[in-house]
Amino acid sequence: MRKATIKDVAKIAGVSTSTVSRVLSGNTSISIATAEKVRYAAEKLGYIPNTAARCLRCDKSKSIGVVLPDISGEFYSLCASSILKYAHSAGYTVLFIESGNDLSSETEGVNILLQHGVDGMIFIGGGIDASLIQEISKEVSVVTGDRKVKNVPSVTFNNRVTVKKLTQSLYKSGFRKFLYLGESFNSFDNLSDRYAGFNDAINNYHDATAITILEDSLHGDKLSVSFELFENKISEIMPEVIITSNDLIAQGIISASYKCGIKIPEQIAVTGFDDMTSSAYYTPSVTTVRQDADKLSKICFNTLIDMIENKPVSSSEINQEIIIRESADIKEGTL
Amino acid sequence: MRKATIKDVAKIAGVSTSTVSRVLSGNTSISIATAEKVRYAAEKLGYIPNTAARCLRCDKSKSIGVVLPDISGEFYSLCASSILKYAHSAGYTVLFIESGNDLSSETEGVNILLQHGVDGMIFIGGGIDASLIQEISKEVSVVTGDRKVKNVPSVTFNNRVTVKKLTQSLYKSGFRKFLYLGESFNSFDNLSDRYAGFNDAINNYHDATAITILEDSLHGDKLSVSFELFENKISEIMPEVIITSNDLIAQGIISASYKCGIKIPEQIAVTGFDDMTSSAYYTPSVTTVRQDADKLSKICFNTLIDMIENKPVSSSEINQEIIIRESADIKEGTL
DNA sequence: ATGAATAATGCAATCGTTTGCATAATAATA
DNA sequence: TATTATTATGCAAACGATTGCATTATTCAT
Numbered sequence: 001m002r003k004a005t006i007k008d009v010a011k012i013a014g015v016s017t018s019t020v021s022r023v024l025s026g027n028t029s030i031s032i033a034t035a036e037k038v039r040y041a042a043e044k045l046g047y048i049p050n051t052a053a054r055c056l057r058c059d060k061s062k063s064i065g066v067v068l069p070d071i072s073g074e075f076y077s078l079c080a081s082s083i084l085k086y087a088h089s090a091g092y093t094v095l096f097i098e099s100g101n102d103l104s105s106e107t108e109g110v111n112i113l114l115q116h117g118v119d120g121m122i123f124i125g126g127g128i129d130a131s132l133i134q135e136i137s138k139e140v141s142v143v144t145g146d147r148k149v150k151n152v153p154s155v156t157f158n159n160r161v162t163v164k165k166l167t168q169s170l171y172k173s174g175f176r177k178f179l180y181l182g183e184s185f186n187s188f189d190n191l192s193d194r195y196a197g198f199n200d201a202i203n204n205y206h207d208a209t210a211i212t213i214l215e216d217s218l219h220g221d222k223l224s225v226s227f228e229l230f231e232n233k234i235s236e237i238m239p240e241v242i243i244t245s246n247d248l249i250a251q252g253i254i255s256a257s258y259k260c261g262i263k264i265p266e267q268i269a270v271t272g273f274d275d276m277t278s279s280a281y282y283t284p285s286v287t288t289v290r291q292d293a294d295k296l297s298k299i300c301f302n303t304l305i306d307m308i309e310n311k312p313v314s315s316s317e318i319n320q321e322i323i324i325r326e327s328a329d330i331k332e333g334t335l
Numbered sequence: 336m337r338k339a340t341i342k343d344v345a346k347i348a349g350v351s352t353s354t355v356s357r358v359l360s361g362n363t364s365i366s367i368a369t370a371e372k373v374r375y376a377a378e379k380l381g382y383i384p385n386t387a388a389r390c391l392r393c394d395k396s397k398s399i400g401v402v403l404p405d406i407s408g409e410f411y412s413l414c415a416s417s418i419l420k421y422a423h424s425a426g427y428t429v430l431f432i433e434s435g436n437d438l439s440s441e442t443e444g445v446n447i448l449l450q451h452g453v454d455g456m457i458f459i460g461g462g463i464d465a466s467l468i469q470e471i472s473k474e475v476s477v478v479t480g481d482r483k484v485k486n487v488p489s490v491t492f493n494n495r496v497t498v499k500k501l502t503q504s505l506y507k508s509g510f511r512k513f514l515y516l517g518e519s520f521n522s523f524d525n526l527s528d529r530y531a532g533f534n535d536a537i538n539n540y541h542d543a544t545a546i547t548i549l550e551d552s553l554h555g556d557k558l559s560v561s562f563e564l565f566e567n568k569i570s571e572i573m574p575e576v577i578i579t580s581n582d583l584i585a586q587g588i589i590s591a592s593y594k595c596g597i598k599i600p601e602q603i604a605v606t607g608f609d610d611m612t613s614s615a616y617y618t619p620s621v622t623t624v625r626q627d628a629d630k631l632s633k634i635c636f637n638t639l640i641d642m643i644e645n646k647p648v649s650s651s652e653i654n655q656e657i658i659i660r661e662s663a664d665i666k667e668g669t670l
Numbered sequence: 671a672t673g674a675a676t677a678a679t680g681c682a683a684t685c686g687t688t689t690g691c692a693t694a695a696t697a698a699t700a
Numbered sequence: 701t702a703t704t705a706t707t708a709t710g711c712a713a714a715c716g717a718t719t720g721c722a723t724t725a726t727t728c729a730t
Contacts, residue, residue: 005685005686005687006686006687006688007686015709015710016709016710016711017686017687017688017710018688018689018709018710018711018712019708019709019710021687021688021689022688022689022708022709025688028707028708029706029707029708030707030708030709031707031709034708034709048446048449048450049450049686049687050391050450050452050685050686050687051387051450051451051452052386052387052388052390052391052396052451052452052685052686052687053387053391053685053686053687053688053715054686054687054688055387055687056385056387056388056391056685056687056688056715056716056717057686057687057688057689057714057715058687058688058689058715059715061387070416071406071412071415071416071419072409072412072413072415072416073412074407074409077406077407077412077415078407080406080407080412080415080431081405081407081433084406084431084432084433085433088432088443088444088447093430093447093451094430094431095428095429095430096415096419096429096431097423098416098419098420108423109423111383112423112428114383115383115384115385115386116386116387116428117385117386117387251616252616255616255618258618277613278612278613278616281586281587281590281613282617283590283593283618340715340716340717341716341717341718342716350679350680351679351680351681352680352716352717352718353679353680353681353682353718353719354678354679354680355717356717356718356719357678357679357718357719360718363677363678364676364677364678365677365678365679366677366678366679369678369679384716384717385715385716385717386717387715387716387717388685388715388716388717388718389716389717389718390685390717391684391685391686391687391715391716391717392684392685392716392717392718392719393685393717393718393719394685671730672729672730673728673730674727674728674729674730675726675727675728675729676725676726676727676728677724677725677726677727678723678724678725678726679722679723679724679725680721680722680723680724681720681721681722681723682719682720682721682722683718683719683720683721684717684718684719685716685717685718686715687714687715688713688714688715689712689713689714690711690712690713690714691710691711691712691713692709692710692711692712693708693709693710693711694707694708694709694710695706695707695708695709696705696706696707696708697704697705697706697707698703698704698705698706699702699703699704699705700701700702700704
């Protein structure tokens with residue numbers, strides 16, 4: 001048998017479809033008796049309102065789009081999970097888009113969202129063309145997470161302050177010869193901010209030395225690259241501490257050093273970024289910076305909903321947390 | 336200005352809406368000239384077809400629902416990513432639902448999918464009430480992934496065969512005292528299958544000893560549990576090899592043994608399951624079983640689409656791959 | 671050139687809701 | 701009781717697309 005519609009419910013309950021609609025949405029005055037009848041009929045028929053029809057009529061979909069680089073990344077998947085949670089409990093539905101690498105797949109993805117008439121979009125992380133976001137934000141409510149785009153409300157982490165603090169406490173812990181080893185960046189605010197924070201700290205110390213290595217191929221699982229890098233470059237330099245821009249690099253360094261017979265943290269201290277699950281169980285466990293994905297997601301979502309409901313919104317910044325573990329011995333009280 | 340509709344396009348192009356529709360869907364005969372005009376008008380207006388309207392009219396949404404325990408799990412997030420990929424390139428949209436723990440959130444999630452009129456659903460992994468799936472499968476096309484439900488097409492891994500093979504090759508590599516350390520199971524086919532495979536192999540050997548420990552609290556990141564377990568129980572037993580039912584347990588064992596001064600793999604060999612990213616970089620790296628999430632997702636999706644299009648479908652099984660690494664020294668040629 | 675077949679297009683109904691307006695029923699007030 | 705507010709309901713028109721049927725324009729064959 002066909003799926004029950006509001007008409008069927010109306011017929012069974014002996015009222016008009018308007019009444020059924022009103023009972024079910026429950027925001028107008030309805031006599032208790034009819035409400036009862038309607039609810040009974042709906043229940044009996046197993047009536048499920050048709051979202052498409054409602055969406056068409058009301059010109060809003062109660063759905064949002066979420067664009068992120070790849071949903072299988074540890075951080076992003078946590079965001080996905082959180083957003084799903086908040087969205088569902090607010091009666092919203094979520095469409096995810098992986099921006100991937102190329103602009104064309106991005107545009108295509110955004111088009112899917114547009115076609116579906118999402119009420120708003122959240123863009124999380126880099127890798128998505130800024131001008132595209134700008135463009136979209138004129139048509140529909142947009143919030144960016146972990147990234148800033150001009151004239152678009154954003155939710156970001158305080159990377160710069162955190163890395164400055166981290167560097168300072170390493171200095172206070174006695175380290176003097178620093179190596180900053182990070183992914184190269186162009187306009188990725190969070191990466192450049194991390195490096196900026198490093199410099200903020202270093203520039204205050206005249207008895208500290210700092211070298212920087214920025215590499216494109218460091219990210220992802222290309223740890224062998226780190227290994228080479230370690231053998232070729234670091235051995236000449238021999239820093240006392242290596243500050244990296246993500247945990248995978250840090251783990252790569254640790255792994256490489258292990259194979260070269262260099263002891264971590266005894267000979268070289270290493271810090272990461274992201275607090276990946278594996279970092280806690282690594283040997284040695286990785287001193288790193290934790291970013292609260294759930295918090296980011298929550299604020300992004302709430303901000304977006306406020307925008308959709310035409311409430312005033314503003315950007316926000318979330319504090320990161322430095323997690324001290326074995327790979328870098330940060331002295332008590334230096335944070 | 337309002338978003339352009341098919342009417343606007345029709346007016347600009349000087350044709351009827353029917354014609355516009357036909358041009359854009361491109362499956363009926365249309366003169367080249369009008370097609371040209373229509374396409375030009377659509378382009379000029381930035382026309383984006385309204386999915387809700389189409390969905391309403393055609394009674395299909397070109398969308399599917401995917402229900403999984405949690406989208407942030409490493410394996411599941413890979414599935415999510417893959418499904419997104421295949422779905423989008425087939426013109427489908429995806430709604431994810433986290434089944435979480437309780438039945439109520441499951442039912443709620445499924446309701447969301449029903450309301451949205453998804454054309455089909457994929458249920459991946461355990462934790463979702465089997466009878467609920469049965470129920471749903473009467474209303475809409477359903478495929479299960481990494482799990483079997485009566486009368487529902489499924490895509491599963493050959494857990495039993497794989498673990499049997501793994502056990503056999505460990506035996507052939509010289510191990511005799513086995514410990515199977517896994518999550519306890521009730522109806523989770525994959526877990527019970529793994530254990531069954533272990534027994535399949537062991538039962539053939541009269542000179543091998545096997546102990547089994549099944550624990551509820553082993554899964555997830557409760558590695559301290561493993562640690563306790565290791566100290567209290569295993570030390571009395573002292574197996575030569577430990578076969579675990581997932582990588583986290585294996586890593587926990589490795590980590591615990593390290594702290595107890597037991598050398599792995601020299602004193603005890605350990606195998607995991609899942610081939611998590613971290614397992615490759617662990618020290619020692621973890622011998623494990625890889626399950627191809629992308630393959631699973633692809634077959635699930637294709638099967639579902641076949642069902643939706645009323646083509647005949649059948650269940651399939653995917654071979655797992657044993658990945659030999661440092662934590663368990665499987666001899667060449669024993670596989 | 672004339673009728674038959676085919677190709678192009680338009681008309682209008684339809685999908686399932688919601689909602690402004692009108693009306694009927696009820697309650698409050700004078 | 702007559703009159704006015706208030707509360708409950710129904711009617712019917714949207715929302716934007718698709719599609720069966722009817723119609724017109726075109727092509728083809730004889």
